[in-house]
Amino acid sequence: MTPLAYSRRRASRNVLWPVLLALLSACSAHKPTAWRLTDVRGHLPDLRFHLLNGQGSTVTQRNFLGKVVVLYFGYTHCPDACPLTMTHLHLVMQKLGPLAREVRILFVSIDPARDTPTVVGRYAAAFDSRAVGLTGTMSEIETLAKRYRMAFNRGQDLGNGAYEVNHSSAIYVFDRRGRARLLASPADSNADIVHDLRILIGPEQPS
Amino acid sequence: MNKFLRGLSATTMLLVAASVSAATLQVRHAWIRVLPEGLPAAGYARLENQGDKPIALVGALSAAYRAVMLHRSVTTGGMSRMTMVRRLTVPAHGTASLSPGGYHMMLMHPLRPIKPGDHVKLTLLFADGSRETVEFLARPANASGDR
Numbered sequence: 425m426t427p428l429a430y431s432r433r434r435a436s437r438n439v440l441w442p443v444l445l446a447l448l449s450a451c452s453a454h455k456p457t458a459w460r461l462t463d464v465r466g467h468l469p470d471l472r473f474h475l476l477n478g479q480g481s482t483v484t485q486r487n488f489l490g491k492v493v494v495l496y497f498g499y500t501h502c503p504d505a506c507p508l509t510m511t512h513l514h515l516v517m518q519k520l521g522p523l524a525r526e527v528r529i530l531f532v533s534i535d536p537a538r539d540t541p542t543v544v545g546r547y548a549a550a551f552d553s554r555a556v557g558l559t560g561t562m563s564e565i566e567t568l569a570k571r572y573r574m575a576f577n578r579g580q581d582l583g584n585g586a587y588e589v590n591h592s593s594a595i596y597v598f599d600r601r602g603r604a605r606l607l608a609s610p611a612d613s614n615a616d617i618v619h620d621l622r623i624l625i626g627p628e629q630p631s
Numbered sequence: 632m633n634k635f636l637r638g639l640s641a642t643t644m645l646l647v648a649a650s651v652s653a654a655t656l657q658v659r660h661a662w663i664r665v666l667p668e669g670l671p672a673a674g675y676a677r678l679e680n681q682g683d684k685p686i687a688l689v690g691a692l693s694a695a696y697r698a699v700m701l702h703r704s705v706t707t708g709g710m711s712r713m714t715m716v717r718r719l720t721v722p723a724h725g726t727a728s729l730s731p732g733g734y735h736m737m738l739m740h741p742l743r744p745i746k747p748g749d750h751v752k753l754t755l756l757f758a759d760g761s762r763e764t765v766e767f768l769a770r771p772a773n774a775s776g777d778r
Contacts, residue, residue, distance in 0.1 A: 500668070501671050502711075503672050503735070504664075504704045505704040505706070505713070505732060506711075507664055507772060508704075508731040510772070511731075511772070511773045547668070547772075550666060550667050550771070550772035550773065551773045575710065579712055580713070580714065580715065584698075586671075588713045590711065590712040592711075593709055610706070
């Protein structure tokens with residue numbers, strides 16, 4: 425290495441420092457959010473659906489604008505796994521306290537053949553007063569499931585027309601503007617889910 | 632008379648059988664997650680085997696439900712599925728649990744409305760032919776923990 429090359433390199437290093445410092449301070453000014461769940465912002469499309477609620481009325485994503493939405497797919501003839509996740513989300517809502525007013529849990533049926541609006545509405549409400557049960561035509565449900573790469577298929581036959589449905593256990597979280605923000609699983613602790621929902625809810629709203 | 636004796640001996644055999652597995656098994660925290668609209672419910676319990684031999688639970692019967700099945704929920708690769716299970720073995724001096732997200736009794740078609748707070752009898756069936764009737768406490772859909 426020639427002395428000239430050395431000093432030039434050192435010079436460029438000296439020039440870099442202020443740039444680095446500026447970058448660092450910019451970073452601390454816009455500190456990246458410390459999400460505990462998986463950040464999917466920009467990777468999944470905005471919330472969009474056309475389904476029926478427990479009263480049989482048509483609802484779309486527009487009915488939930490302004491609320492943080494927690495979306496979970498399941499079916500009402502599921503006595504164990506779906507109730508476990510819905511109970512988990514109910515505990516999250518309890519921990520959020522008054523902030524839970526800003527959140528809606530959407531339970532979307534992937535078994536519309538058996539899940540009428542009434543059944544799915546009562547099923548969701550049995551877990552939490554802020555849970556909304558939604559169903560629709562198979563095509564409406566498939567459209568929504570595909571949008572979020574959520575897989576489901578008919579599982580084992582139990583005889584007498586009874587059957588099970590295998591389904592992805594993912595929990596999707598959308599911000600108040602309907603943008604997909606976080607992906608959770610039933611294995612995530614309710615402390616972690618509460619932590620991230622608080623951030624999405626933002627500063628407490630005057631009530 | 633003969634018929635009566637046969638009946639009596641069958642009952643005796645049943646009583647004898649009942650004392651095999653059931654005698655060394657303690658069933659604790661037995662409860663049912665009740666769902667609205669008569670939807671299938673799940674029964675849970677903790678089984679403690681105080682004996683020297685493993686005990687295999689193979690099913691259950693109940694006058695309160697038309698069908699009872701031993702099931703297991705499995706989550707692999709982000710997919711939840713349920714599978715029918717032939718038996719749940721409780722090791723000697725060990726425990727096994729029917730618990731949310733794992734093994735459970737799937738209780739289908741309630742024959743009368745069941746509401747939280749009710750006590751529902753389930754007769755657990757074991758591989759050696761013995762059985763034990765246990766009271767399960769009906770709890771709300773969003774119940775968590777043992778109590």
